[in-house]
Amino acid sequence: MIRKLVLPSIFIFLAYGFWISSDFKEIAAGVAIFLFGMLALEEGFKAFTGGLLEKILQRTTDKLWKSLSFGVISTTVMQSSSLVSVITISFLSAGLISLAAGVGIIFGANLGTTTGAWLVAGLGLKVKISTYAMPMLVFGIILVFQKSKELKGIGYVLAGLGFLFLGIHHMKEGFEAFKDTIDLTAYAVDGYTGVFLFTLIGLAATVVMQSSHATLVLIITALSAQQITYENALALAIGANVGTTITAVIGSLSANIQGKRLAGAHLIFNAITGLIAIVFIYQLTHLVDTTSAFLGIDDDNYTLKLAVFHTIFNAIGVIVMLPFISQLVDFLQQYLKAEAASGPSKPRYLNKAASELPDTAIAAVRQETLHLYDNAAKIIAGGLSLHLKDIHSEMPLDEIIHRSRKVLPTDIDRLYQDSVKGLYADIVDYISLAQGEMSPEQTEELFLLRAAGRDIVEAIKDTKHLQKNLSTYINADNPYIQHEYDNLRKRLASVLRTLHEVRNHGHNSAIILSLDSLKIDMKEHDQSLNNSLNTLIRNKQLNPAMSVSLMNDSSYAYDVTRNLVQMGEVLFSRAELQLKEAERSLSLDDDEVNAMVEQHKDKPL
Amino acid sequence: MNIKKLMRRAEEYLSSDERKRKEKRRYLKQVVRKLRQHEKALKQTLEECSDRDQCRQLKREIVLAHSQRKKGVTQLKALKKKK
Numbered sequence: 001m002i003r004k005l006v007l008p009s010i011f012i013f014l015a016y017g018f019w020i021s022s023d024f025k026e027i028a029a030g031v032a033i034f035l036f037g038m039l040a041l042e043e044g045f046k047a048f049t050g051g052l053l054e055k056i057l058q059r060t061t062d063k064l065w066k067s068l069s070f071g072v073i074s075t076t077v078m079q080s081s082s083l084v085s086v087i088t089i090s091f092l093s094a095g096l097i098s099l100a101a102g103v104g105i106i107f108g109a110n111l112g113t114t115t116g117a118w119l120v121a122g123l124g125l126k127v128k129i130s131t132y133a134m135p136m137l138v139f140g141i142i143l144v145f146q147k148s149k150e151l152k153g154i155g156y157v158l159a160g161l162g163f164l165f166l167g168i169h170h171m172k173e174g175f176e177a178f179k180d181t182i183d184l185t186a187y188a189v190d191g192y193t194g195v196f197l198f199t200l201i202g203l204a205a206t207v208v209m210q211s212s213h214a215t216l217v218l219i220i221t222a223l224s225a226q227q228i229t230y231e232n233a234l235a236l237a238i239g240a241n242v243g244t245t246i247t248a249v250i251g252s253l254s255a256n257i258q259g260k261r262l263a264g265a266h267l268i269f270n271a272i273t274g275l276i277a278i279v280f281i282y283q284l285t286h287l288v289d290t291t292s293a294f295l296g297i298d299d300d301n302y303t304l305k306l307a308v309f310h311t312i313f314n315a316i317g318v319i320v321m322l323p324f325i326s327q328l329v330d331f332l333q334q335y336l337k338a339e340a341a342s343g344p345s346k347p348r349y350l351n352k353a354a355s356e357l358p359d360t361a362i363a364a365v366r367q368e369t370l371h372l373y374d375n376a377a378k379i380i381a382g383g384l385s386l387h388l389k390d391i392h393s394e395m396p397l398d399e400i401i402h403r404s405r406k407v408l409p410t411d412i413d414r415l416y417q418d419s420v421k422g423l424y425a426d427i428v429d430y431i432s433l434a435q436g437e438m439s440p441e442q443t444e445e446l447f448l449l450r451a452a453g454r455d456i457v458e459a460i461k462d463t464k465h466l467q468k469n470l471s472t473y474i475n476a477d478n479p480y481i482q483h484e485y486d487n488l489r490k491r492l493a494s495v496l497r498t499l500h501e502v503r504n505h506g507h508n509s510a511i512i513l514s515l516d517s518l519k520i521d522m523k524e525h526d527q528s529l530n531n532s533l534n535t536l537i538r539n540k541q542l543n544p545a546m547s548v549s550l551m552n553d554s555s556y557a558y559d560v561t562r563n564l565v566q567m568g569e570v571l572f573s574r575a576e577l578q579l580k581e582a583e584r585s586l587s588l589d590d591d592e593v594n595a596m597v598e599q600h601k602d603k604p605l
Numbered sequence: 606m607n608i609k610k611l612m613r614r615a616e617e618y619l620s621s622d623e624r625k626r627k628e629k630r631r632y633l634k635q636v637v638r639k640l641r642q643h644e645k646a647l648k649q650t651l652e653e654c655s656d657r658d659q660c661r662q663l664k665r666e667i668v669l670a671h672s673q674r675k676k677g678v679t680q681l682k683a684l685k686k687k688k
Contacts, residue, residue, distance in 0.1 A: 510639040516669055578629070585633070586677050
């Protein structure tokens with residue numbers, strides 16, 4: 001009910017304001033233009049996230065200081081801590097970065113956002129920035145109409161900056177004119193009551209505008225026109241800092257548990273920083289005066305002093321919270337637990353937050369397909385009457401096969417229904433929804449990932465066909481058929497082991513391509529089996545029924561291998577899209593595999 | 606740099622086909638380089654190998670890496686010719 005009333009109330013309040021004061025209209029229009037500029041800027045930066053951001057993030061988040069610097073720099077460049085936090089949440093949801101790295105980025109973003117205050121207070125108010133806004137808008141909009149994704153991105157960034165500057169100009173003009181008619185300082189409140197009241201106003205304004213940057217610019221322009229007192233401006237800035245977390249919280253609603261934890265970290269950090277600032281507001285004011293004097297800022301230059309305050313209190317927040325980062329991560333992991341329903345068949349990475357950017361959507365699909373493979377590998381190993389953990393161990397495969405004589409009761413149909421089918425359906429569904437604004441390369445990658453999922457499903461189905469005879473013959477009285485089926489098990493176990501090893505070397509293209517050797521192995525085995533079958537039948541060591549079963553199952557085993565290798569080449573490579581494409585173009589097709597097998601036959605190694 | 610050269614460079618940059626060809630060549634070169642290193646490492650392991658089965662496997666992997674590299678070199682040449 002209250003929710004429904006909020007928007008009409010804001011509209012009525014604004015309409016009334018516009019009716020009684022044209023200056024208020026100019027200020028509000030300034031805020032609107034500024035926010036529109038932020039939207040354009042975000043759109044522009046999203047155009048550049050195609051692979052570049054992912055690469056930077058992967059390289060810069062392995063250490064705390066690196067993720068902290070990433071937060072500072074990216075927020076300084078993009079001038080939006082909200083955008084950085086939303087991107088970080090989507091990266092975390094897609095499993096690309098750890099929670100600790102995400103928290104580091106958020107801490108850094110809080111420091112980076114302070115540069116905005118410096119830019120506006122130091123440059124925006126002194127120079128007539130609207131002069132720069134006009135050409136930026138013209139050039140920006142021309143570029144926005146270009147076909148090239150990069151030029152379009154540059155266009156959005158330019159237009160965004162143009163609108164930001166124009167918005168600041170209108171806010172400034174509005175407040176300048178406003179002070180001739182109404183003196184807002186008459187409503188100033190002193191002491192702690194004022195601090196709390198204005199903190200709440202700052203918080204509410206930021207929640208409504210969903211941008212602490214816009215609130216801060218509004219505060220600075222109002223302060224420069226002497227429409228608010230310096231003390232109240234400080235409190236407003238504290239409120240804006242706490243209010244900005246609302247964007248992250250909203251962004252995390254559609255994220256998985258990791259994303260929610262990060263939003264929690266953001267909220268805790270900003271709330272504690274705000275609390276410290278409120279409690280020590282007078283000591284901080286004194287510190288700001290001393291620092292400003294040291295930096296050569298005039299005593300009455302309140303706008304720059306506000307920028308100093310904003311930087312100091314965020315820096316104090318980082319200094320206070322940084323030593324407790326691991327405790328914070330532990331706390332969040334303990335209190336924000338993953339839902340109990342997330343069993344083996346429930347998607348872990350497919351969420352709306354990860355679909356915000358094409359890169360994170362692809363990463364989420366890749367992680368989920370890996371999850372699908374993990375479930376499938378257990379089923380395939382069970383179908384061979386082997387334990388996956390034995391296959392992944394360093395024990396010789398001959399020994400594993402020799403020891404595993406007992407048929408493991410593996411209901412492949414039921415396991416497939418429980419832990420594969422639903423998950424694969426979710427992946428397919430997510431891919432079809434995620435294909436919005438993707439480049440042809442990114443769409444191709446999603447298509448290949450979907451095909452990798454299908455290969456996994458096919459491999460399970462082939463294992464099911466193979467399982468029936470295999471369960472009968474691994475304990476058969478006939479030693480020859482037992483030996484042949486053990487051979488099949490060993491070969492498939494070797495495929496699973498190699499895939500497990502290659503998975504950990506996804507960054508090396510040559511290792512990914514070495515998976516082709518499995519196809520050659522299996523093809524050779526299939527051919528040599530056909531040759532030895534004749535001898536076995538002729539010598540009455542196998543009956544015709546046995547030999548037909550063996551021939552069929554060898555063919556199933558070859559299909560399992562081919563499907564799994566195809567899947568591995570797509571799924572395990574962690575290279576960027578163009579490099580993956582180059583890898584795939586060098587992988588051997590069926591004809592080339594046959595040619596190599598023939599070559600080996602003529603010239604044995 | 607004279608104007609003609611500058612114009613050609615700008616045209617090349619803005620032409621997406623040309624850019625894609627160059628990008629493809631660059632990434633293909635990277636994979637071929639990795640394959641060469643891998644082949645070299647495998648040959649070194651083979652020299653120290655004493656186990657018969659392992660040697661056989663290593664030889665097979667060397668042949669595979671070599672043919673994949675050869676395929677890459679052929680593709681690189683084809684991409685160069687298109688210029």
